[in-house]
Amino acid sequence: MRALTLYTAAGSLLLTTLAATPAGGAEAVPGTAELRGTVVAAARARVTGIDFGSCSQEQDMPGSLQCGTVKVPLDYARPDGRQIELTVSRVRATHKDPHNSKRRVPRQGALVFNPGGPGASGMYFPLIGLMPEWKRLAAAYDLVGYAPRGVGRSAPLSCQDPKHFFKGPSQAPTHPSESYKQERIARAKAYARGCAQRSGGALRHYHSLNNARDLDVLRAALGEERLTFMGASYGTYYGALYAALFPSRVRRMVFDAAVNPDPEQIWYRNNLDQSAAFEGRWADFREWVAKHHKVYRLGDTPAKVLRSYERARAQLAAEPAGGKVGPGQLQGAFLQAGYYDDYWPYRAQALSAYLQGDPKPLIGIAAPVTEAAAEAENSKAVYTAVECNDAPWPTEWRVWDRDNTRLARVAPFETWDNVWANLPCAFWPAPRQRPLDVRTAPGELPPTLILAAERDAAAPYQGALELHRRLGDSVLVTERDAGTHGIAGGPNACVNAHVEAYLLEGRLPVRRTACAPRPEPRPAT
Known part of the structure; x- marks a missing residue:
C-alpha cells in the first residue's frame, strides 16, 4: 500500500501527460515512455532510499563525508531493464549558525550540486561546507554531491x-x-x-535528458518531495531540462554560469x-x-x-x-x-x-x-x-x-x-x-536564480540572458566586468548575499540586478 501511495504521488505528472496522449498510444508522444520510466524508477528509489555509510578507501574521501549509491535505469523507456548505480556523497546539515553559536538552524532539506562538464564529478562538493562562504548554507542543508552516469564509479565510460x-x-x-x-x-x-x-549499445544512453531523469530519481532516493539544486556550467543545462520536464518537482534552483539552452545552440x-x-x-x-x-x-x-x-x-x-x-x-x-x-x-x-x-x-x-x-x-x-x-x-x-x-x-x-x-x-x-525546447511560463515553475559573470568565456553571457528569457519568474544576477567561470560561494559578497537570501529564505531581487566585480588578482612575486 505504501508503494502504491508513493507511486501515485510521484506519478501525478505522468497521469496528466497520458491523459493528453493521442489515440495512437503512449508512444505517439515522444518521451512519454521515458517519463513513465522516470516515475517508476523514482517511486522505487523513494522506497529504497540511499544507505549512506563511510566512503570506501578507493573513493579516497575524508571521514566527514558519507557515501552511498542509487540505482537508475540505463534506458528509461525500459525501467525494469538494466540498472546502473550512481555514487552519491553527503554531509548532513550542521544546524550551527556561524554568526550565533547559541542558535540552532532548522534543516531545510538536501541541496544537490553538479559542477558541470559534462564529465565532472560532484563527489567532493559536500566538503565545501567547511569554507566560510558556505557555512550558512551548510547549517541548513544536507550538502549532496554525486557522480553522474558515466563519471567515476557511476557506470564509467x-x-x-x-x-x-x-x-x-x-x-x-x-x-x-x-x-x-x-x-x-x-x-x-x-x-x-x-x-x-x-561501451557497446549502452553508449546511446549517456545524454543530458537521462542526466535530468537521474536527478529526479536521486531526489526521490533522498526522500525529497521537491528538489533544491545548484548547477554550475553544464549543470545549468540539465538543471534547465529538469525544470522543463518536472516543474512541479522544483523547490529552488540556482543556475551558476548558465549555458545557452536554445536547441539551435546545442552544442555545435x-x-x-x-x-x-x-x-x-x-x-x-x-x-x-x-x-x-x-x-x-x-x-x-x-x-x-x-x-x-x-x-x-x-x-x-x-x-x-x-x-x-x-x-x-x-x-x-x-x-x-x-x-x-x-x-x-x-x-x-x-x-x-x-x-x-x-x-x-x-x-x-x-x-x-x-x-x-x-x-x-x-x-x-x-x-x-x-x-x-x-x-x-x-x-x-x-x-x-x-x-x-x-x-x-x-x-x-x-x-x-x-x-x-x-x-x-x-x-x-x-x-x-x-534537444528539448526549454521553456516555462510565468507561474509554472517556482522562482529560480541565475548567476553570470559578464565576461565568462566558458559560458558566454548571452546564455544567461537566453535562459532568463526562457524560464518564467527567473531572476538574473550579473557580476559586472568579471569573467571567472562560476561565481557562487566565491569572494564576491554581493553575489553570495543573493544566493543565501534565495536558498535560505526563498527571497530574490524583484528584477535583474548586478554586483560590482570581485577585486583583480594580485601579482605573484
Whole structure:
C-alpha cells in the first residue's frame, strides 16, 4: 500500500501527460515512455532510499563525508531493464549558525550540486561546507554531491586506453595545415570508434535528458518531495531540462554560469560562441599581465605580452620543456586562465620564469600528470558522449573547416583546440537526441536564480540572458566586468548575499540586478 501511495504521488505528472496522449498510444508522444520510466524508477528509489555509510578507501574521501549509491535505469523507456548505480556523497546539515553559536538552524532539506562538464564529478562538493562562504548554507542543508552516469564509479565510460591518453609534448597550431587537419580528422574517427567499441549499445544512453531523469530519481532516493539544486556550467543545462520536464518537482534552483539552452545552440554553435568568448578573456589576461610588467617582464602592453607568449610557443615547439611540455600543453595551461582569474598570477609567473631560463614552474603547471590519466580519460569520454548524443552535429568536415577558419581569423587562441575536442561528434556512431525546447511560463515553475559573470568565456553571457528569457519568474544576477567561470560561494559578497537570501529564505531581487566585480588578482612575486 505504501508503494502504491508513493507511486501515485510521484506519478501525478505522468497521469496528466497520458491523459493528453493521442489515440495512437503512449508512444505517439515522444518521451512519454521515458517519463513513465522516470516515475517508476523514482517511486522505487523513494522506497529504497540511499544507505549512506563511510566512503570506501578507493573513493579516497575524508571521514566527514558519507557515501552511498542509487540505482537508475540505463534506458528509461525500459525501467525494469538494466540498472546502473550512481555514487552519491553527503554531509548532513550542521544546524550551527556561524554568526550565533547559541542558535540552532532548522534543516531545510538536501541541496544537490553538479559542477558541470559534462564529465565532472560532484563527489567532493559536500566538503565545501567547511569554507566560510558556505557555512550558512551548510547549517541548513544536507550538502549532496554525486557522480553522474558515466563519471567515476557511476557506470564509467571509456573511449581509449588511459595509458595512451596523455600524448605530450604536442603541437597546437592556431593556423593548422591541411595535413595536420587530416591527421586530426583521422584521430577523431578513431576516438569515436573507440567509444563505441568500449561501451557497446549502452553508449546511446549517456545524454543530458537521462542526466535530468537521474536527478529526479536521486531526489526521490533522498526522500525529497521537491528538489533544491545548484548547477554550475553544464549543470545549468540539465538543471534547465529538469525544470522543463518536472516543474512541479522544483523547490529552488540556482543556475551558476548558465549555458545557452536554445536547441539551435546545442552544442555545435555553443562551442563556436565559446571560442569567440575565450579570445576576449585571453585579452583580459594579457592586459592584466601588461599592467604588472614590473613583476613579470613580459611586456607593458597586451600586444607585447602576446609576443612573449608566442616566443615561448616557438621555443617549446623546437625543444619541449622537460620533454613533456610543448605548445599544446602551454595552450592548455593558459586556457585555464580563461576560466579562473585566480590562475593569472601563477601562469604569468611560469611564463616569465621559462623565458628567463627556468622551465620548472612551467613544467609544474603544464606537464601531463600521468597519475591522473584514468580520471582525465573518463572525463573526456563522458564529455564527448553526452555532447555528441545530445543533438545533431555537422557531419561534413567542410562545414567545420569553413566555420572555424573564419572564426580563427579573429579568435585564434581557442578555436582549433575546441574543434579537435569536439570533432568526434562529426563521426559519432550512436543515435542523436532531439534537444528539448526549454521553456516555462510565468507561474509554472517556482522562482529560480541565475548567476553570470559578464565576461565568462566558458559560458558566454548571452546564455544567461537566453535562459532568463526562457524560464518564467527567473531572476538574473550579473557580476559586472568579471569573467571567472562560476561565481557562487566565491569572494564576491554581493553575489553570495543573493544566493543565501534565495536558498535560505526563498527571497530574490524583484528584477535583474548586478554586483560590482570581485577585486583583480594580485601579482605573484
